[in-house]
Amino acid sequence: xxxxxxxxxxxxxxxxxxxxxxxxxxxxxxxxxxxxxxxxxxxxxxxxxxxxxxxxxxxxxxxxxxxxxxxxxxxxxxxxxxxxxxxxxxxxxxxxxxxxxxxxxxxxxxxxxxxxxxxxxxxxxxxxxxxxxxxxxxxxxxxxxxxxxxxxxxxxxxxxxxxxxxxxxxxxxxxxxxxxxxxxxxxxxxxxxxxxxxx
Numbered sequence: 001x002x003x004x005x006x007x008x009x010x011x012x013x014x015x016x017x018x019x020x021x022x023x024x025x026x027x028x029x030x031x032x033x034x035x036x037x038x039x040x041x042x043x044x045x046x047x048x049x050x051x052x053x054x055x056x057x058x059x060x061x062x063x064x065x066x067x068x069x070x071x072x073x074x075x076x077x078x079x080x081x082x083x084x085x086x087x088x089x090x091x092x093x094x095x096x097x098x099x100x101x102x103x104x105x106x107x108x109x110x111x112x113x114x115x116x117x118x119x120x121x122x123x124x125x126x127x128x129x130x131x132x133x134x135x136x137x138x139x140x141x142x143x144x145x146x147x148x149x150x151x152x153x154x155x156x157x158x159x160x161x162x163x164x165x166x167x168x169x170x171x172x173x174x175x176x177x178x179x180x181x182x183x184x185x186x187x188x189x190x191x192x193x194x195x196x197x198x199x
Contacts, residue, residue, distance in 0.1 A: 001053055003037045003079050005029075006086070014091040019184040024172045032168055033082045040075035047072070054080050055153060062154040069148065077149035081130060085164055090191035100196040107141035114143070119182040121145040122165045131182075133161040135199060160198045161190065 008014075008029055013022040044050045049057045054076050061073040069077075101111060108114040114133070122131035125145045132144045132151070135158040144152070152159040163169075163185050170181035 001051055003040045003054065003076075005034050005037045006083055008086055010091050015089060015189060018091070018188040019173060019181075020089070020189060021173050024169075027172065028164075028168055029082070029086065033079070036075045036079040036082065039071070040079050043070075043072045043075055049076075054083075058151065058153045062150070064154075069150070074149050077151050077153075080153065081149060081151050081162060081164065084159055084162055087194050088161055088191055089185075089189040090194070093189065093191045094193060096192040097196040100192060100199065103141055103199065114141075115186050117143040118161075118163070119179065119186060122163050122182045123179045125165050128166040130165060131163050132157075132159055133195070134159055158198060161195045 008025065012025045012029075015025065016022055044052075044057065049061070049072060052060070057072065057076040058080055061070055061076065063069060063073070096111070104111050104114045108117060118131055118133060121143050122145065125131060125147070127147065129145060129147045130149075130151065132146065134142060134144055134152045134155075136142050137156060141160070144155075144157075146152075146154075151162070163182060165178060165182070170178060174181040174184070
């Protein structure tokens with residue numbers, strides 16, 4: 001299955017009043033995400049992975065002990081990550097559904113405590129990577145962080161929420177203030193209905 005660049009689920013300027021500018025989305029979606037599509041398609045051409053789903057490729061090419069992941073993995077995982085990321089945000093997102101709120105309280109003690117842990121994971125990720133809220137194998141919720149393009153698929157976890165902390169995600173709008181970007185993401189951008197639907 002060839003990778004294809006999905007359309008954003010909203011216009012490029014739909015999140016501008018919430019701290020993610022049109023310029024950021026043009027660079028991040030139209031250039032960075034498209035590069036993962038193009039490079040991923042080139043990398044899998046003529047290999048055993050051509051025609052496989054992106055989830056199969058990510059799980060099948062991830063090397064837990066590798067110093068560096070392969071080009072196939074990097075592009076496939078970043079393609080998958082970004083497909084999720086756009087859907088995890090929304091213009092004027094609504095209130096957090098009660099079932100998600102209850103699950104967060106059960107796992108973290110409070111919604112605020114979850115947000116603190118999530119923001120700390122993102123801020124503490126050295127270099128490029130992601131922070132995640134995942135449903136773990138035991139059914140519990142936990143916060144994780146991953147380097148570069150590694151994602152919860154690699155650990156058989158369900159990604160409920162992910163935030164891209166590569167510099168291209170925030171540098172136009174927040175410069176080097178990653179904690180401010182993470183706070184803005186949690187308070188103004190997250191599509192909590194989408195997060196709840198993944199549980």
